[in-house]
Amino acid sequence: MTVRVRIAPSPTGNLHIGTARTALFNWLFARHHGGEFILRMEDTDRERSRPEFAENIISGLKWLGLDWDIGPIWQTQRLHRYQEVIAQLLAQGFAYRSYETEEELEAMRAAQEAQKLAPRYNNQHRHLTSEQEAAFQAQGRKPVIRFKIDDEREIVWHDLIRGEMRWRGADLGGDMVIARADGQPLYNFAVVVDDVDMQITHVIRGEDHLANTAKQILIYEALGAPMPAFAHTPLILNSEGRKLSKRDGVTSISEFRQMGYVAPALVNYMALLGWSPPEGKELLTLPEMVPLFSLERVNKAGSKFDWDKLNWINSHYLHQMSPAQLVAELVPFWQEAGYAVEPERDQPWLEQVAALIGPSLVTLKDGVALARFYMTEQVSYDDEATAQLQQPQSQEILRQFLATSDPQRVEEAQALVQTVMQTCGVKKVQVMKTLRAALMGTLQGPDLLQSWLILARRGFVQPRLQAALSLTQA
Numbered sequence: 001m002t003v004r005v006r007i008a009p010s011p012t013g014n015l016h017i018g019t020a021r022t023a024l025f026n027w028l029f030a031r032h033h034g035g036e037f038i039l040r041m042e043d044t045d046r047e048r049s050r051p052e053f054a055e056n057i058i059s060g061l062k063w064l065g066l067d068w069d070i071g072p073i074w075q076t077q078r079l080h081r082y083q084e085v086i087a088q089l090l091a092q093g094f095a096y097r098s099y100e101t102e103e104e105l106e107a108m109r110a111a112q113e114a115q116k117l118a119p120r121y122n123n124q125h126r127h128l129t130s131e132q133e134a135a136f137q138a139q140g141r142k143p144v145i146r147f148k149i150d151d152e153r154e155i156v157w158h159d160l161i162r163g164e165m166r167w168r169g170a171d172l173g174g175d176m177v178i179a180r181a182d183g184q185p186l187y188n189f190a191v192v193v194d195d196v197d198m199q200i201t202h203v204i205r206g207e208d209h210l211a212n213t214a215k216q217i218l219i220y221e222a223l224g225a226p227m228p229a230f231a232h233t234p235l236i237l238n239s240e241g242r243k244l245s246k247r248d249g250v251t252s253i254s255e256f257r258q259m260g261y262v263a264p265a266l267v268n269y270m271a272l273l274g275w276s277p278p279e280g281k282e283l284l285t286l287p288e289m290v291p292l293f294s295l296e297r298v299n300k301a302g303s304k305f306d307w308d309k310l311n312w313i314n315s316h317y318l319h320q321m322s323p324a325q326l327v328a329e330l331v332p333f334w335q336e337a338g339y340a341v342e343p344e345r346d347q348p349w350l351e352q353v354a355a356l357i358g359p360s361l362v363t364l365k366d367g368v369a370l371a372r373f374y375m376t377e378q379v380s381y382d383d384e385a386t387a388q389l390q391q392p393q394s395q396e397i398l399r400q401f402l403a404t405s406d407p408q409r410v411e412e413a414q415a416l417v418q419t420v421m422q423t424c425g426v427k428k429v430q431v432m433k434t435l436r437a438a439l440m441g442t443l444q445g446p447d448l449l450q451s452w453l454i455l456a457r458r459g460f461v462q463p464r465l466q467a468a469l470s471l472t473q474a
């Protein structure tokens with residue numbers, strides 16, 4: 001039996017980290033078993049589905065490296081198939097037409113609420129006679145299709161993560177609507193038709209779908225279809241232990257990307273949200289995870305989202321990148337910040353910048369602030385730098401540097417500092433502080449000699465020394 005799994009997002013929002021993590025587990029499961037991974041867009045909700053959300057989901061999965069073997073398959077392309085199955089369920093007596101108006105259903109809910117009962121449909125149209133149906137139709141009522149749920153049933157399945165699961169039919173809210181009056185099929189129904197038609201062997205999805213699984217099992221039975229195995233993954237929780245939601249700020253993959261997290265770090269981090277790799281090795285790439293992944297090592301308990309851990313993992317991947325890789329990742333951030341960088345023209349120079357700031361990066365976004373020293377001809381001078389430039393020897397030190405040509409290599413830079421020390425008769429620390437103040441506009445920051453070489457290559461050393469000179473006092 002070939003393993004076949006799927007991710008079935010609804011394009012009603014951007015790719016959420018919860019969906020991405022579910023996609024990752026499905027992908028790992030498929031790759032581990034040499035199976036197939038399907039992308040299915042559950043886009044039957046016409047009011048809430050949007051092409052830009054579908055685009056965001058597709059590009060997010062691609063960016064993460066979670067490639068699919070089949071799809072995207074769009075549910076809206078399969079509407080005829082759902083109609084066919086509805087006709088079958090009606091003919092076999094598993095489903096029926098239900099004619100209540102919105103007001104009648106609201107009144108039913110209100111009456112239940114008044115009696116402190118959980119809201120449920122009371123199955124009152126389950127046994128309408130053909131005369132009653134004709135009368136409703138004559139009134140112009142359009143029926144929804146309901147699937148019968150036996151209150152007495154106990155639904156039991158062995159969940160591959162949670163073990164034995166039991167649900168009472170009576171807790172499922174009464175006979176469920178599977179298609180709206182306009183024919184639009186609803187999730188619990190369409191998902192089963194699709195999973196059956198696509199021969200899905202394992203349904204791996206979030207724990208928030210447990211009650212849906214109980215309902216869906218009843219539909220599999222009515223269709224006489226083979227049942228897949230089910231595995232419900234733990235939820236991702238916020239710091240208060242509640243399900244991570246939009247209110248917690250960043251939740252979509254595109255937002256993490258904009259913040260400067262890189263794909264290998266995000267997939268690594270997401271895998272740890274619920275899965276414990278064997279031997280406690282936490283830093284793992286996708287190919288490294290494939291042979292190790294199993295549902296047995298997915299926890300039942302919810303996983304708390306932990307920014308410190310994500311940052312640690314992101315730093316790890318950034319620090320492993322070559323300067324060329326870093327440049328490729330940083331250029332969009334630099335361009336967005338308005339820095340005039342052109343990789344075709346500046347590649348070796350950009351790599352020098354990346355090599356210097358790389359070890360300090362936690363996110364790519366940090367690269368914007370760290371690279372700011374090199375990106376414009378002039379810098380602004382902060383108070384400390386200005387005070388340093390106003391020291392008695394500063395003017396002479398700067399004149400000496402202005403009189404020599406810019407260093408090309410670090411040894412030349414060191415030798416120049418020595419010469420200026422001797423010529424001006426000052427300590428090294430004075431020379432270095434003055435040079436730093438002049439070139440960087442501040443007394444803290446990245447390695448000075450390397451920065452000097454980087455600025456020299458760009459032709460920014462002389463203009464900055466001139467600008468600094470004008471701040472000195474004779």
Ligand code: GLU
Nearest residue numbers: 008009010042191205209
């Ligand atoms: N469209 C559903 C969702 O996004 C799919 C759930 C499932 O995997 O069955 O939650």
